[in-house]
Amino acid sequence: xxxxxxxxxxxxxxxxxxxxxxxxxxxxxxxxxxxxxxxxxxxxxxxxxxxxxxxxxxxxxxxxxxxxxxxxxxxxxxxxxxxxxxxxxxxxxxxxxxxxxxxxxxxxxxxxxxxxxxxxxxxxxxxxxxxxxxxxxxxxxxxxxxxxxxxxxxxxxxxxxxxxxxxxxxxxxxxxxxxxxxxxxxxxxxxxxxxxxxxxxxxxxxxxxxxxxxxxxxxxxxxxxxxxxxxxxxxxxxxxxxxxxxxxxxxxxxxxxxxxxxxxxxxxxxxxxxxxxxxxxxxxxxxxxxxxxxxxxxxxxxxxxxxxxxxxxxxxxxxxxxxxxxxxxxxxxxxxxxxxxxxxxxxxxxxxxxxxxxxxxxxxxxxxxxxxxxxxxxxxxxxxxxxxxxxxxxxxxxxxxxxxxxxxxxxxxxxxxxxxxxxxxxxxxxxxxxxxxxxxxxxxxxxxxxxxxxxxxxxxxxxxxxxxxxxxxxxxxxxxxxxxxxxxxxxxxxxxxxxxxxxxxxx
Numbered sequence: 001x002x003x004x005x006x007x008x009x010x011x012x013x014x015x016x017x018x019x020x021x022x023x024x025x026x027x028x029x030x031x032x033x034x035x036x037x038x039x040x041x042x043x044x045x046x047x048x049x050x051x052x053x054x055x056x057x058x059x060x061x062x063x064x065x066x067x068x069x070x071x072x073x074x075x076x077x078x079x080x081x082x083x084x085x086x087x088x089x090x091x092x093x094x095x096x097x098x099x100x101x102x103x104x105x106x107x108x109x110x111x112x113x114x115x116x117x118x119x120x121x122x123x124x125x126x127x128x129x130x131x132x133x134x135x136x137x138x139x140x141x142x143x144x145x146x147x148x149x150x151x152x153x154x155x156x157x158x159x160x161x162x163x164x165x166x167x168x169x170x171x172x173x174x175x176x177x178x179x180x181x182x183x184x185x186x187x188x189x190x191x192x193x194x195x196x197x198x199x200x201x202x203x204x205x206x207x208x209x210x211x212x213x214x215x216x217x218x219x220x221x222x223x224x225x226x227x228x229x230x231x232x233x234x235x236x237x238x239x240x241x242x243x244x245x246x247x248x249x250x251x252x253x254x255x256x257x258x259x260x261x262x263x264x265x266x267x268x269x270x271x272x273x274x275x276x277x278x279x280x281x282x283x284x285x286x287x288x289x290x291x292x293x294x295x296x297x298x299x300x301x302x303x304x305x306x307x308x309x310x311x312x313x314x315x316x317x318x319x320x321x322x323x324x325x326x327x328x329x330x331x332x333x334x335x336x337x338x339x340x341x342x343x344x345x346x347x348x349x350x351x352x353x354x355x356x357x358x359x360x361x362x363x364x365x366x367x368x369x370x371x372x373x374x375x376x377x378x379x380x381x382x383x384x385x386x387x388x389x390x391x392x393x394x395x396x397x398x399x400x401x402x403x404x405x406x407x408x409x410x411x412x413x414x415x416x417x418x419x420x421x422x423x424x425x426x427x428x429x430x431x432x433x434x435x436x437x438x439x440x441x442x443x444x445x446x447x448x449x450x451x452x453x454x455x456x457x458x459x460x461x462x463x464x465x466x467x468x469x470x471x472x473x474x475x476x477x478x479x480x481x482x483x484x485x486x487x488x489x490x491x492x493x494x495x496x497x498x499x500x501x502x503x504x505x506x507x
Contacts, residue, residue: 001201013039014056021095023054023102029323034067036057039105052090068099075101077157080178081147086141087168087178088464106178108170109319111227113330115164117318119420120333122349124262126357127131127269128306129314130231131299136308137167137224137344138292145217145288158215162223163203164230173312173323201246202239203227206279218281221291224277225284232273233261233344234351251279256343265354268298304356314357324476383502 016500018025023040030037040054075092077100082088091102111133118125144157159166161179168176175272199208205222208215230236238249255277258265265436272294277286299305317385319326 002284015169020054021093021100022091023052025054026051027323029053032491033297040102042102052102053105055103057103062097062099071101072394075182076411077155080104080149080155081144081157081180083140083143083176085136086179087176103118103178104176106168106169106176107171107321107323108315109326110229111164111167111169113326114169114318115231115234116330116333116337116339119351120337123352124234125231125356126306126314126354127232127266128299128304128356129311130228131269131295131304132306132308132311133167133169133175133231134224135226135292135295135299136228137177138288138295140175140177140222141217141220142288145220156216156413158217158221159223160208161199161203162220162227164227165200169311169315171319172317173308173315175311201243201250202236203348204247204250205281206251207281207457216281217287218284221276221280221284221288222278224288224291225273228273229258229274229277229338230257232258232269233263233343234340235345235348237343238338239342242315261343261349261398262353266302266304268302297375306357310357310359313359333338412444412494432448 014020014025014028016027020038020040023042025040027035027039029039035055035057038054038056041049042049043049057350062066073090075089076087078086080091087106088104088105089101091100093100093102114125140219141159141162144159147155147157149155156192157180159177159180166177166179169177170176188341202210203226205215205219207404208219212327226237229235237255238246238253240246240249255274258270259267266490270293276291285294349498
């Protein structure tokens, strides 16, 4: 009783508007037996102002070395991690007897509150959004697992407390991992005492329970698998009536396939989650990056695509964005329900499976219900397949055909206008000039005047004869004289024996 009285007395000492080191406390976000979380502001020169979250540990616990060391470890580890999917830590300090951590203010909600909202409405979170949430979480975990110290040595960071409470979703659609308070690093952090369990029992991996000192990133993969299972089914996987029973379930119980609870879960999704939940860590994904790649491939293969923009729009649809209003609503929901049912609870209500969340409508028209945006998953998958049936779009083909006709008509006009014009008939003068014998450089001399023009071998000109007469044979040509370098004379008419064939040239 005395301990809680001291805690309440200390909490009353911190109040809105109070100066706390370099920060001004603006609003209490959460409070518990060990400390508080405040929304605060830090001001600087030239109007500089930045909102942060200040996390404190009560001074009544300064005599608890284990708690203080865990708090300081969180600040040291998280301060080194700079990644879009990890809430950034800015400062670790002490005001009087109070230790504090200043970290990034995440404007959003955690997965626990998102689950509670949907459970109260009797609906699952859209499946494509669950996959996108898990993919972003994997990327943040992979960064933490692979982080190296300034000397280039792997730090061996393991979060050890991945749970719905420690995975936040911002209203911008970004996933943020928070609370590295019990994270373990091989260097620079205190070692876990033998026999001491740290973390939420229902999300621990088997090796975390049996040998907490021998952990790697695959332990966090198991915890993320538990979170995904609960997001898919709306059931607590390992939660039992007592912590001991919960720990025993993690180690010994057989994980029921999600389709046994909800047959609408796709088999590919079920297979992925069950792989993350393997008791033998060697059978899980080798690292968080491999799990993310598997999720993204599954999204492509099944058509369950989603981006951070989908998450953003959905969060703004489910929550108001006003932290006070949303907190009050969630508190009322928690009071109205006893908690999420367990995986073996046969009396649990059946939640409605929603299809892929689509963004092809205005946000103000979206409602959480059985409207156009939430449909049966199988129907959604059939609709997705119908989009790829390959049926022709007749309007598109008609437009293409019209363009082809226009291009063809334009080409015909150009050809007939510029390349196909009829040449004019040559004039009489031109005809006379064409009949003049010409000598070209490099050619044979022209035949002697008065002789018949040269014709191709095997042919003979057949002049037209006057009616009632017969054409006379042509006289034999005379020997051709040598060409003379003088102007070419005009050709004379060819003499005819009877005068029946007369060639006249008119000028």
